[in-house]
Amino acid sequence: MDNLKIEVTIDDTPVSQQTLDQVQALRIKHVLHEMKALGAPVNLSDSAIDYLPYPEAKQRLLDLKAQYSLPQFKQLYAEPLATADHFWHQVAEQSDGRDHLQEGQVKLHVEGISMPQLQAVLGSELGSDFAARINPEHFYSDGSLTAGQHIIETFGCFGEPTEMNLYVEQGDFKPVVPDPTYPIQMNGYVALSSDNDDLGQGWRAYHQIRPTATGFDAILAAYLPSATPTEIINGHKWHLAVEFSEMIKFAVAQN
Template sequence: MTDLKIDITIDNTPVTQAELAKVQEWRIKHVLQEMKHLGADISKSAIEINLLSYPEAKQLLLDTKDKYAALEDMKALYKEPLAASDKFWKAVAKKSNGNQDLQEGQVFMHVEGITMPQLQQQLAGELDSHIAAVVNPEHFYSVGDTVNGQHIIETFCNFGEPTEMNLYPETGDFVPTTPDSTYPIKMNGYVALSSDDDALGYGWRAYHQIRPTANGFDGILAAYLPSGTPEEIINGHKYHLAVEFSEMIKAAVMHP
């Protein structure tokens, strides 16, 4: 097996793992500052948080989230932000066109050094809150898997506040785009708000396409959002996807 290689392209521009690490560092410290502001058990001051190295800040965030691993504890800490996000997405859905005219945010990925069975094992396994937090600093809670569905809390695309959601695999015929026939593996799902299982007109979707190669795989990772979604969210989620899948692949290689 070749050494691990992860090439990311966003908007026709290569994005290095070092650049994605910097995105993570910014978001890690943002989340730490917000959690502290909301009353989380963090002994360090706001200034001390800003002076942490990237590895130190990441470990502090993981340790802090582990203290609020129970769903009710995390929901109690983020009560007001979660309510604001729920209201925000319902307003977006109201001014959108259901699952039509969806806005697309794509990430192209080329990976060498990991087999498809390794990747599929990682994707199909239980995605608990700790693993979710390891692969993206904007993940706060997770139970379930990509095959049967998930109950999650995450900040959607580095914008706004965390949202509590249910992620369901698509069981019907709807696809948000014309599939690429050269990518045989498809992952198609939609999201509903957990407050009342509101699927927002079925316009809040993920559709990933994967193609095995001799040494790894190629991926088209994509989110499709309602027509009324702010452009900042479309662009931000590209980096959210790039971080999440890059870190998931690294974890799969380290712990096959």
């Protein structure tokens, strides 16, 4: 990874990979505490979890998640998943559908791997093991970027994990006017898996990519219904920054 450069900008402020590691460490320990409280075999005291070094905590969480099939995980998290569904239904009821969406945006400048190289590695890597590796608050992932994905994750470092389906946008709606210097767009919307409620199609992902001579630039963004708490908007910026940084590092390590 000697030639790899990942520059992350959140709210016009550069964010180092060291800072993102610190964010990961905090969220890893949050999930370990959460899973322990729900009855998962963490086999550590709360204090022992808090004193884990970052690499060990990360591996312990990966090993713990690997013990659970989707039905087992949904049984463990039955109450939190139901709470999250109720929360998002309330947000949708108080929102304006696709109008007045709130944006959480992250900018990336990457050198040392091209977008085609990244896509080649990630084309078959959308399973749960990979998802858990790139973000501690990913619990399940199946599907593809083109056909849609079935996902369980804690959105925006806030509240409980949510089970959702991410669908590719088939119409012409875009949540923002695209930047004409970014020729590649990825546009989709989320529906809750429990009842396929699309929340007025107001929960969206819209990413813009620009290849460069040495890598690529990206504008990564989530758009949330108007009544979504601001904490989720801000928290998901950090979620995206961690997820894409770890995804890129994984891809480079495979080349």
